[in-house]
Amino acid sequence: MIDTLCAVETPEGVELEFSPAGPVPRALAWMVDAGIRAALYLALATLLHGLGELGTGLLLILLFLLEWFYPVAFEVLARGQTPGKKLMGLRVLRADGAPVGWSRSTARSLLAFADFLPFGFAAGLTSMLVSRRSQRLGDLAAGTVVVHLAPAPRVVLPAPGASEPLAPPFPLSLPEQRAIMGFAERAPGLTPERARELADLLEPLTGAQGDEGVRRLQAMARGLRGLA
């Protein structure tokens, strides 16, 4: 199966799944951060201009910090998210799913210089396209991944008793049961045409076509879920 999901095993023995972010959202996040950095730099330059050479010295020191440690500060202190990543719903994690610390964050920030070479993040882009977890060189060396922050799925307890549950005419395996329950879970978000199209595939099970097939599948799903 072609799947971008990655799993890591936690010390508790369960697998955590996350989806690594590809080049496009990361490039957008980088651009947002670059804009913020440029704005900060301009503000500082204006502010320190009045101080003459003293201001020049301070400005250069702040520019140094802004260049190299802007991402580090946010990634460590703001749970793996620079403002750009926050906007794009991304987060930096250790490859084992734990939050990044100072050392890894610094390493990936310094190596961004190598990712930029020979021009316009070409090395980093190549590395992201080739590596399984979409890691740039800095991520590979530091052992970090940038993942999509899954939006908390809105799961609400379904109300019981809307319609009579229906027993399937023959026993179903667990994955088959899950597929039917998954259909019922997603049905509210599907167009009626698409729902009918999917339900029609299961005519051998439901013995009906069209809206009746959809209704029967949902009734079976209620039964499988245990909604009486």
Place this chain on the structure above:
Amino acid sequence: MKQERFERTHWEEWEALAGMLAAGTDDPRLPQAYRRVCQHLALARDRCYTAGLVQRLNGLVMAGHQALYGSTLGLGPQWGRFLAGGLARSVRALAGPVLLAAALTGLPMVVLPLAIAHDPRLAYLVEEPEDLARMERMYQPGSGRFGRASQAQTDVAMFGFYIWNNIRIGFQAFAGGIALGLGSVFFLVYNGVHGGAVAGFLAQAGLGRQFWPFVATHSALELPALVLAGAAGLHLGWSLVAPGRRSRAQALRAAAREGMPLVYGAALMDALAACIEAFWSASALVPPALKLAAAAVLWAAMAGYFLLAGRRHA
């Protein structure tokens, strides 16, 4: 157990864990609640419950994992141990790359001045004539740069410049190493050749009396800093060339972990060197003899630190 009953039984526990995680405080009940939900996630997957439920539990476990396994160790004690000997140990552990980096920078620094003393025209092979002329003017006795007795403002500006420029060169010498070490070789050799040519040119022009006292003190920190950063980069590159019995990805991660202390050390030494260069080396108040004496002490201290510090287990 049907999914419906499973959800109704544990719903409140999930809400409680989500509440604790959202509050973000250290709740003593968090580890237990987290481990219960870990078990629920495993059960939900095994029993083929719906994707929506599995996703929700996965999200909860993910957030709990972040909250529980985040590092809480403060930076203070780490830095203390690092300076007391951790840095020296890390450097000695990478003796091979460090010596190679030292040779890449050091050889041109020794060879070029000797060659230029033999034939001054050689300096023009590596440096632009205008740059050399500017250097010559700068180090003339009584020229602007060393008449600075009370220009604190200029000193601060130069300090900022050294911080911005020199630490960046170190970082680049490290990061460039990921290109199979070639980037590090470039930065090490380039700076060695540049420094060697300028030093050789000024010495043969008879300006050594101004030049040596100026560079002696801060170069005790600046040159080793470049060597350390470049050595970390070479180590990074070598891990890709010859990963040994590990995959290249594993070797690269290990090399980055082993090299990072050297990069921290280099940044710190560069910052100190910037202080010295801006406020001591350039000062006209300090007599040249004192600068040279301080340089001797500093070089000896550096050698002593890297050879001896951190030998005993604390």
